[in-house]
Amino acid sequence: MAAVQSLSQLLQRSSIEEHDEVLKACNAALKKSKTDLQAQHAKVVALLKLDRYEDSLRLLEEAGDALKSKAPIEYAYALYKCGRLSEAAEVAASSATGRGAKHVEAQANYRAEKFVSVASIYESLAGNEAELGNEYNDLRINTWAAHAQGLWHREGDFSQIRKPTREDLEAFETSYNAACASIARGDLKQGEILLKRAKELCKTSEYLSPEDKASELLPINIQQLYTLLRQGKLESAEEVAREISLNENTDLSTKKIAQNNILISQKQNINPYQLHKLFHDTPEPRDSDQLFKFQSSALDSNSHALDLEVQKSDGVIRSTTKALSQRPYPSVDPDVNLLSIYNAAARVQDKTGHQAIQELHTLLARRPKDVGLVLTIVQLYVGEGNTTSAINALENTIHLLEESISEADQEVRYNPGLVSVLIALYQREGRKAHVKAELAKAASYWRQQSRQPTTLLRAAASELLHSPDPADLAISQELFGAIHTQNPADKFAIAGYVASYATTDLTKVKKELEILPKVQDLVPDDVDVAALENAGVPQSQASLAANAAVLAGARKRAAKDQNARAKKRIRKSRLPKDYDPSKAPDAERWLPLRDRSTYRPKGRKGKQRAAERTQGFVVTEKDEAAFGGQQQQQQQQQQKTANNASKKKKKGKR
Template sequence: MTATVQSLRALLQRSTIEDHDEILKASNEVLKKSKTDIQAQHSKVVALIKLDRYDDTLRVFEDAGDALKGKAAVEYAYALYKCGRLREAAEVAAKSAGGRGAKHVEAQASYRAENFANAATIYDGLLGDEEELGNEYNDLRINTWATDAQRLWQREGDLSRARKPAREDLESFETSYNAACASLARGDLKQGEILLKRAKELCKTSEDLSPEEKESELLPIAIQQLYSLVIQGKLEEAEEIVEEISLDNIVEKSTARIAQNNILITQHQNINPYILHKKFHEAPEPEGSDTFFKFQSDTLEANSHALDLQVQKYDGVIRSTAKALARRPYPSTNPHDNLLSIYNAAARVRGETNQKAIQELRSLLDRRPKDIGLVLTIVQLYAGEGNTTSAVNVLESSLRSLEESISESDQAVRYNPGLVSVLIALYQREGRKSHIKTELAKAASFWRKQSSEQQPSSLLRAAAASLLHSSDPADLAISQELFSTLRKKNPADKFALAGYVASYATSDLQKVQKELNILPRSQDLVSDIDITALESAGVPQSQASLAANAAVIAGARKRAAKEQQNARAKKRIRKSRLPKDYDPSKKPDPERWLPLRDRSSYRPKGRKGKQRAADRTQGGIVNEKVEAEKQKAATGGGSTLAKKKKGKR
């Protein structure tokens, strides 16, 4: 027994990365004679990890018990991580005393479990002096950039404060690639495209990689390039990138699925939708630890529903989306939840956007008044038709039902910054300035009662700036409080500083005298402005003036078009319809449409005709005898005019 243990130790001392099978065999020999030999167990799990046999590693840990889990906590956490048990892996690594190695495992497990805030905190703690860390420093920079990119994809934190790549970040293809992903997630597509080209060039010229490794590393860069070009609508360049991507060479199924999705997007206009649907669902699903991040799986699910709608699988989309929505919180402001509602609505109306479809969706909204995705769908359809008033009414009605609810979650949904911004945008289209101010004040009042971590800075900034121009002292007091809160959250925010000074300038100037001195002088702000050039360029017009001018121009165009149309109509008169004596140089008689006897130029002939004309003339001399006979005839006074002539019966 002792000799065997000694031989195992000797073997471990001279082991290299090539002989893990030998270590495993020696460990098994020792464990046959002593199942509780903890060093042999430890050696066995290390060998199994080196051989990528993670399931077998976990079985050894479970059979050995807590003693081995305590001694080899880092190995145990790593095996859990590789088997997809991410939260357990992070917890085991956090409790272990494995030093920096355990921290790396915890950060990586947190990253894959989408706990990016924890991963970022760990990596910030591990970062230090470059000379002391050596090669670990470069790995930490790569992982830090990857974490930042994921937080941007998930919309965690303030996008405007995301860091920009430094010079050292552009010296390796890994950091350039991750910085490019962060730019794409932030919406800076041009910067992302430039960084991806930089990463590709650095990878191709790297002397540390073999040709096989270069090919493996270039694949994800090409896939991300394809995504960037598709988003920008550069389909011709995207088709060139497609030629560089070989799906058969991609080992990870999740990466292959994403690559195939992006390729199909570039080809969807030239492929029959039924063939496209078949190809999309032919891709294999990832397994084990090879999983999608949530934003990736959500996007693929949405694309699947879109393809189902194209091949008219309406009933299937209704059933699948309704089933998924039944498991989600209600109401919800989660983008994916609302996207499911939109696909559900599209399937119910068979993709139509006419008035009949809108009325059908409004009937559905009566049964689901708090379905935010459905509400936004109807609002969009109304706005697309130019019916802003109906869009406002629908959104206000739904928000009112949320506002009247006693649920705190419903209240949070009611004053969600996204929904508030949609309502304000609709108010702006209708010029309802007072409604905008009231809505911002209500939203700010709600969020002021919440914790500082929950308060949306963008909404508070908009509310503070709007209320600053109010003549109501209560609104001005709210503006002062909001600007004070914004200053505490970010002392370097110049907007908050300027607003804070402006809010107190008219009521308590002494209170902001110190901050006033910090602000730059107006002379310094306009010192580089060319006044002569501004004067020669002219005074810019307001939106109202531009709208009025546009109306005048539109009216002039209508008149010109009408005149032109009239001219065309005159030219189209056929000669056969013109009188024989028609002279285009003479002005037509304006009374030509009146009967001949009603025209001013009419002159009756003969005595009787002149007499009738005189009788019709207003203001002429009245013949009393004639008038008496007329009245007697009208009343049946026995005149011979009223008698009928005798005739044959």
């Protein structure tokens, strides 16, 4: 009892710098009573404060359920720091209560890359700044971080992109996270501006020590270097790379990313073999310090690219083939398709054009449903300007997927990305009917699924709206109706819903028609709508140019015909002596005399020769006898020649 009282008194007097003393007191108390729950709890907290997470977790698991029930938040946090993320989130959600447990659950889900769950947790914790105090800033920072990571993983809703407020731009943490969100959705210029803002705020902060400033500036500089490299601003990137300083206390994951970006900025000035060595010298992250999936995927791709540059094609083939054998097939996962692309690049090595395509077709025969491989072939065909062959290659793979009875194959076949590639190729060749047919098939498939790609359905509804086929119009009506039901405030859905029923059942969309703005409100007062309608639909510049070319061609042809009708002046020296301009010239004057229709042979022999030249002339007995005599004489001559040849002897050696 005295040990417990002395421990309680020590805990009352302790501060954040005395965790070692607390740990010693806890160990002394536990020597006298191993089941002292309060001492065990205090020791767990001290170990966590000393960053001894594995020791803390070992103590919690050895002590049993009593200590876990008394310290559920500590147990969840220890699991989280030891990399057991799913267990940590489960313990925080089920056993622990309070806002602290919610934060631990959000952190565990964040590291497990479940960003949708993270966003929902932070939304439940959101509230008034006056009520939350310092927690309010933490929630804003973490919410922006979850939003940015969701965009990187393509889990975010791009139609509802968050925009930074004035309050977000007042702190470097929120400015940095907002910049990451902009970069994730492809807005590099906005990301660069926000990173400069975050950098300035961090440097001028009055609450950070020089060591803390250096620690906070490191990820900002790394992200700024990446943004500049993506924009091709190499000189600015080299300046930022010189500001990056790595020390022993830097996390291995941060070191790995920083070293990668620095090497990319110096790629032009480093031998590829030296570049390969420097890239692999950085230790790999371990334990809880792990890269996110999109980061590790990018680094793996860079590793394969460097291996190809140093002629390690066989190694790339072996590693990618082994990795592909362990992944689902077929797949639309970007990581799997990147493996297929590097595998293909290693196999063709330095071949390009037709030779590379032939080599990859041989590989495609063994993996006919490999999406990454067939897309590589499509890209090579498009680069050669052979869109038709690209369409044929992609259609063959899609046909195999479509015939499969596997649900996974069907989902790959109607993947929005794969469908969009096929539609883009169709549009490149002007195959409008194929575009509508493909969108109709994709829409029919996704309408039966619980998880529907909104972007694809919107494109299908818009395209099928203009189809003359009543079946396509019915699909468009159903799609616009579903989109409108899902989001009644979507103006695109409202307009499409009204347009789809405008020609069949206008009464059904009367309510939605009233929501749309009236024409009078959209058209300025000085515009005459009736005059515009009478003038017709304006043509595009391409149509006007085509029409002008047609008219110009018609005018040229008319002028040519007019010149042809005009009489041409002929010199007298070229006219015959008996030329009479009042008489029409003989049409057969260019033919030989005997071939003209007016030719009449003279004498008996002439008439006979003329008759012989005429096709189908009558053969008389005299003619037949003459022909037979000629034939017999010719045979005798040939026989005589053969006999003379047989009598000749070969000359030999004497």
